[in-house]
Amino acid sequence: GEGGTIRIGVAGAHSGDLASYGIPSIKAAELVVDMYNANGGVLGRQVELVIEDDVCKPEVATNTAAKLVGDEVVAVIGHICSGATKAALGIYKDENIITISPSATNPPLTKSGEYPNFLRTIAPDDAQADVEVSFAVDTLGLKKIAVLHDKGDYGKGFAEFCKAQIEAKSGVEVVLYEGIQVGAVDYSAIINKIGNSGADGVIYGGYHPEASKLVSQMKKKNMDIPFLSDDGVKDPTFIKVAGEYSEGVYATGPVDTSSNPMAIKAVEDHKAKYGEEPGAFFLNAYAATIAVLNAIEKAGSTDYEAVSAALRSEYVETPLGKISFDEKGDAIGVGFAVYQVQNGEYVELK
Amino acid sequence: MSDAPVLEVNDLSMVFGGLRAVDNVSLNIKKGEIVALIGPNGAGKTTFFNCITGVYIPTHGEVKINTSEGSAVLNGLKPNVINEKGLARTFQNIRLFSNMTVLENVMIGRHQSLKSGILSSVLRTKKNRIEEQKVIDDSYEILRKIGLEMYVNELACNLPYGAQRRLEIARAMATNPFLLLLDEPAAGMNPQETNDLVELIERLRKEEDITILLIEHDMSLVMTLSERIYVVDYGKMIATGTPEEIKNNKEVIKAYLGEDIDA
Amino acid sequence: MITIKDLKKAFLNALWFIFLTFPIMVMKVNTINDTLIWRWMNMLYIGVAAFVFTLLGKIYTVRKANRSEIVKPSLIQIVNSKMENKKVRYSSLAAVVAIVILYPFLMSMYQTSIMTTALMYVVLGLGLNIVVGFGGLLHLGYAAFYAVGAYTYGLLFYHFGLNFWLCLPIGAVFSALFGIILGFPILRLRGDYLAIVTLAFGEIVRLVLENWNEFSFGPSGIANIARPMIFGQKLKLAQVTNFTYFIAVGLTILTIIVIRRMESSKMGRAWEAMREDEIACQAMGIDITKAKLTAFSMGAVWAGIMGVLFAAKTTFINPASFTTWESIVILCVVVIGGMGSIPGVIAGALIFILTPEYLRAFSQYRMLIFGIALVVMMIFRPGGIIPKIRRSYQFAADKEETQEVEA
Amino acid sequence: MLKIKNISTYYGNIQALKDITIDVSEGEIITLIGANGAGKSTTLMSLCGIVPVKSGSIEFEGQEISKMNPDRIVSLGISQVPEGRRIFPQLSVRENLDMGAFLRNDKDEIKKDIEYVYDLFPRLAERRHQQGGTLSGGEQQMLAISRALMARPRLLLLDEPSLGLAPLIVQQIFDIIKKVNQENNTTVFLVEQNANMALKIAHRGYVLETGKISMTDDADKLLANEDVKKAYLGI
């Protein structure tokens, strides 16, 4: 209520097999809120987090959203998966609740214009695909590309954009376009197929566990063609898991901000508080939380229209750099770059 | 017409792998008769029943029925169709619906006689309600006739063995057969209970106007009840005749009855 | 009550569990950072817990052995016998009706929303109960029918703008057809062979939805599906939540009535007989092909209807909602509630679906607790929460007799 | 040898045995007769520990067995031919016989015993490789008896061994029971519906009526008893 605390919801997969993508955003929000509260809160009020699990399932996400609505949150950081986000947005939209996702990259979420209350601190899949394909074709000079994906909404969506963009270019063709089976014990069949297709490069849409299996099995079979992937793979865990096989792999990811002092501080704080390195989408969630709190402060109230306008007009300093949001809700200033694993580390290619 | 046998089996054979369990058996039964099928263990009696009732598809031969509705060949039909045609049976190894009540077991037997479909039972039309109540009452009546009314709401599996055997008969009777096939109905009964069973079968035949073919090892029952007896051994028919004839048939005595048979 | 021997046993159990859980509870390895942490306290906790639980278990068995001398009627029997009384029956019915009607107005939107979900599982459970509980056919692909319903509405709405009410019966019919399609190839299969084929069928349906983009939009699914409307009026969120709740209530009541009547009809008995003994069943003149196919299609109908409601409630569908896991959840509802028992399945769904929601407070531990709860529940109530009670019948003959006695 | 003292057994809430007391001495054949559902089979199952007894005691050769596990009880030398035969349906005839000798280790003797039962029931020898489950009813009964004999029991429990057997074989079975009793000094506890035959070969008999022992006497006296005649012999 007025004068009381300001409530911010944090929603996403906090349990189950996708928890590792959701839990870092809780920690990010906690760190930011602690920081604000220590400095007297926002508009003189303390900020309180309401954390709700949606296990990344649309049907659970609607209940989660109803719970957050009932708890009178002003804004929600989340959800994590695009599917759950779409289901929950149906509810937030009717209740005028600002929703900022650190990780839902499905383009229609912003591009369709259906959800004016939705924003995100991550670039959409098509933007990423753009970067990926032009790198593959223009920089690496690939001519025959195999495009694979994990059949998930993120991976397949990304792969589709890649495919479309490759096909739009002349002199390049998609020689193989297929979904792989997540959790399969062995990928030799699909790898043989890549070999058989005569591809001179692979673009993979999906997350790092499958990617590392693919890469290592390819290398073991002495198949030495470039392997390019997405943000889901641009994760230090990938390098750890795939070990020497990860060497040379390309992945797109948000422009490197690790030298950003705020990012350095955020990671340090995380280590201090939780004793470990932060996980996936940590910085995006961190930025989202700062953006919301900053907008409330700038708007001078928790009123939806005011906060929404403030988010779009005010630039704010975040670990991702200085950002704001465009009309559709995509972050301005959050772009993609291509990285390559070199000597066991992702290095941004300029 | 009335002279034509109700059941006519011609040259029936059933082969399992290399074993001829039933070997060229022919048999016929006239309306209203009680006929027994006897023979040593493993002679093929139950297999013969299984072939007639559609549980097995006979390797060779023909099973035919003649009723007021004309004659029909049964081989190759499914068990439920054969049952519809008016043949009902009991099982040697009791096969009741063990977790259903005694009454429900009998009600299952009435399944064929019910006409209303799913829709009318969901809408619970008047016709449907009347029909349902009638099934219940009919089934109860059957149980009463067979002397099982004290068990109506018991689960079938909790009944003593002898009662289960009688419930098998009740359930078979509920399908309104013209021909009843009983596989060792007296097994597991003591002599007194067997006497009661004899009475029951006699009564069923008289009151319900049915024909009976039975398999039994209890000679006192076979000899008192049946009008004709068929004897099989190693799948082959070795003798047929009245009880007196069979009792004195050398081959039957040697293969099956043994020397001193009282009764 | 507790002897030295028991203490010794408890101690040995404690040692066993310390041994058993040692690598996983005490050591924590992270091969990403190459760290190894020792958590010796966990060893202590495990030991103490195993010790205490062994003793509690012992006390429980001793108590139970002493108690069962006089067998008390169970709570359910008491309730049932109370229900015999018309007055009690009608007044408790009235109370239930009142609670059901007032519920959304007294509770928050969230509570209403999860109650709607729970009611949907009641219907799903009751539908699956036809196949598993009545027919005895273990079905692990039920979610496929759920998906058929959901996609029926999702696609018809997307392409033709058909509304919820129109799609409800269409979804039901499509699902029933799928039930029959599934039924045919598996008529000859028994027991667990049936289970695996139904599982396979469910997965195939999901894989098709996942891969056939042109038809189903693949994993990104269909968003912005319309919520239920009254006379074409779009409702506000709170209103539509309540409205959806009442639709769920209505459908639940419809399901209960229809399934109860089916159960006590000719078909219902045929299903049961089929479950007990297929051969005897055929010998009694029942066509088991027909019985199986009707069981599958009548079971599928409810999944189809709930699928439509699901799409309308979440406004977004994608194949990830219809996994084998979903089928397993519905199966759990049926078995935990009490197979073949309608009140059981209702109780099962409410408990099974609401418990994890109320365990949200334990967020990380809730699935752990949930897993244990399943095991414990089955051990203490293997027949389910409210096991099936067989109905007994009224006979005309009975009535005559009592009249005779009176006369 | 066997002392059953005041045992009561329940199925859920239903009491199937009420205070049964039975004594069997070494080398005897005793028979238990009674109507359907009297509790005869339950008595045997309680004895073997398959159905737990609620109260009372069972002593076998001085050892209390009422709380023992069935496999321990069997290892003391008790074996049973259960009602309904209970053949292992997917084992062959030969394997079923081997199972009977499960607790024995004397290979050569086992071989001899197998030959012995094949001698008793040539039909089984013919069918030795057939799956137990596909045998005819009577063949299964022969197999069940043979399987029990394979254990070389000191106390043999027979639950309606003549059920479903051809008259010739019934006669033979009773002869075999007698023979086993006389030659091997095996004590026999016989439950039979065919009371006539049973009482003829038994030394003593018990009559069980709805879970209670209602009468016990020497077999020939029971055979002559009017009540028994009327109720169980059908005369």
Place this chain on the structure above:
Amino acid sequence: MNLEYFFSLFLGGLTRGSIYALIALGYTMVYGIIKLINFAHGEIYMIGAFTSLIIGAALAMSGMNPILIFVLACLAAIVYSAAYGITIERLAYRPLRKAPRLSVLISAIGMSIFLQNYVLLAQTSDFLPFPLVLPNMKFLKPIEHMMTTTQFLILISTAVVMVLLTILIKFTRMGKAMRATSQDKDMAQLVGINVDRVISMTFLIGSATAALGGVLISSHIGQINFYIGFIAGIKAFVAAVLGGIGSIPGAVLGSFVLGLTESFGTGYISSDYEDAFAFIILILILIFKPAGLLGRKENEKV
């Protein structure tokens, strides 16, 4: 048609098949004895893998010889999985010996959920690189691009385990007791079999097999997390049923059929429907052989 391509798909299918087989063997054994679709079997496999990861990583810090570490970690996995197997049987299945079969199934599902979350909470939800890696064997050098050392070991272990289990079941006393127990528990007791012990032994052996699978397969894949058991369990279930559930050679044959179908399906059609091929072949086979490839038809005498 490209012969080398065909051949490499074939080898890939075999590899996959032997991986499934290693899990399916234990599965089918447990099923054989108590007719339980043991949903927790996949979790036993996962626990085996995790135990070896933990022990292996801990030992690696001491700088021991990698082969020795592999052997020790493998042993630890086997011991622990077996211990988990019998404990689960004791706690979650034995009290339900007389309960309806579906209740036991639900109990197994509960156990599976519990074990997943137990490992998730006590360890981590992340994928961890699997530290146990076997050095390449020299004689495999020429076909290395088609078959690695681990694949080779998996194939060999499958064959060895299958032979051992077949011998165990067909010819030993324990095997006989297992078969009798699976057909009629009361009667098994009446011939003097300690049914509880036999069932425990079955779980012990089945779980140990799963652990061996856990170590070898994880070493092949190179990473594990708490969730790997679920899919493995389902696939093993499919394989076991395909071959005729309860039959040891059946489980292996079923696994190979499954592996080859998936491999050729992916290679010649599309990996989009990889799992679908597996399920379609399952349905087709069961339509024509309702008891699986090597399953004995339940010969029901009426």
